[in-house]
Amino acid sequence: MSKSMKFQVLLCCSVFLFCGFSRYEKPKNTEGTVILKFNNLFNKEALDFEKAYTNAHGEKVKFTLLNYFISNIKLTKEDGSTYAVPQDSSYFLVKQSDPASKEITLNHIPSGKYSALTFTIGVDSLRNTMGIGSRTGALDVGATAKGMYWVWNSGYIFFKLEGTSPAAPEKQKNVFNYHIGGFGGYRSKTMNNIKTRTLAFKPVVVSNRKGPVIDINVEIDHFFDQVNPIKIAEKSSVMWGEFSTKISENYVSIFNLGNVSSK
């Protein structure tokens, strides 16, 4: 068979196949969609990189970068049974600078009444140890996840907050940066900053006609004082090190439930 004939046969076959698929591929009426909206806030107002704020310790701050990974999303039904979004479509990188990234659409959620949402802030240990072939989409270190990976100490940065403050050292150009990661180590055990958050709400219906929009408010003002006081004057640059655990203990509980509406 000549190459062009092969091509024609292939073309015909796939045209038939696809006509068939498009006719019969209707959304299943046993599943629906859930939308998660991440609202980064400071003092209950939308976070704005142009604005100056004051944190709980009286330190003036301006932010220049805020990124965090959301992964391993799970939904719990009223009866206690759970649905885990399949691993391969359960990694998201939320960036303050990219409004589209703040809205996560979860398709193919089985119909039912759901009353809780669980997610990881960061990336699970297993994925942190996989080969490059499993690091696509939000996890692509050469594209979306640029700057969210430690190359000398393999692993993702889970939560990254940067900005300027007069409280940060002048020789550091008043810049503060918090890069928090740590998945527990591979060949030897080490620090684990993987944090999981569960938010409960009044039961909402998911069906092929109806799906909830769940707002998650991320209260960046409390990044500095939720559990442990984080003073820029004392710790203006925190990356790989013991202190980072104190920061992850703070940020896990700044993810709080906002509005839950139906669409």
Place this chain on the structure above:
Amino acid sequence: MFKHKKVLISLCISAYLAISAFQISNIQRTFFKPEIPSNFPPPVYELKANPLTEEGIELGRTLFYDPILSSDGSTSCGSCHQQFAAFAHQDHPMSHGVDNQFGRRNALPLFNLLFSKTFFWDGGVHSLDFSPLNALENEVELNEQLDNVLKKLNDSEEYRDKFKKAFGVSEITSKVFLQSLTQFMATLVSANSRYDKFIRNEGGLLTAEEKEGLELFEQKCSSCHATGLFTDGSFRNNGVPNNYRFDKGREEITLNASDRGKYKVPSLRNIEFTAPYMHDGSISSLEKVLDHYTSGVEQSATLDPLLKQNNQPGLAITDPEKKKIIAFLMTLSDREFITDKRFSEPELFLNTPKPNEKNHSHTNNR
């Protein structure tokens, strides 16, 4: 109307798919099975996830030697990992890269990487796929950013073509970029020294002195420099003086004080070619390495117990024994490996002029 649109769209999609199916089926790739030496432990790297092909390996080699990977076009992987030095950086205690800035550690030789559990002196990287990133994004090494390298490669028709041939992709992503570097590095297997031919009964002979050296080595050294790889892959403190101000070794990764000053036990294969020695390049010759083990081992909280006998740091080795051990170490030189044309700089880069050397400036990176 709506129905028609759908049909039209699916027609387009299927035409596109058919074309790509046609193109993929048209790619000729030759799979390559690396030879696993019979005196080696099984490989660690998952070859199934990244099957080696002649095309992928050749592309990896080209990338390895192409200074396009550095920010100023001055440096390639091959600048620090030189074949004649078994892919270490000869005579450079601290490897230098872009702007001739110095890093803080001695370059490791590159061979038998398929069999490594961790990479770098502190084992901070646990997949071969990710090991190039460390050099790439290090300010004093290649000083580049992965996304920018990908952009430069995607701008090159030649590279797009090579990647299409090797991986069947039309866009160069981090996945295929890193996989091709891995493919080349995976082929760097060094297992044809005179010692190997002796141990595998392939006609290699050791002199009486070398055999005595081997015996002494097995008594004194092979609990750490173990197996056919001449390393057990563990992290240990062998007493190289270290004030821990610039380098805490494995502790930097595990944050565990009991790992202070521990480094990955290096292989001793091709040791003749990889001077200077140790993570900081502080020992210039094998004679001095042996002197280190008898009289230079520094006592510390994390010093390996094997190097402390009767509460005295160091090993008991006489001068004639040292000579024999060194004679044995010389049998680990694999000249086929350091001259193998398949691993050498491709012709196309040999004549490109290198930018002038600039002033040396010492910096501690990280």
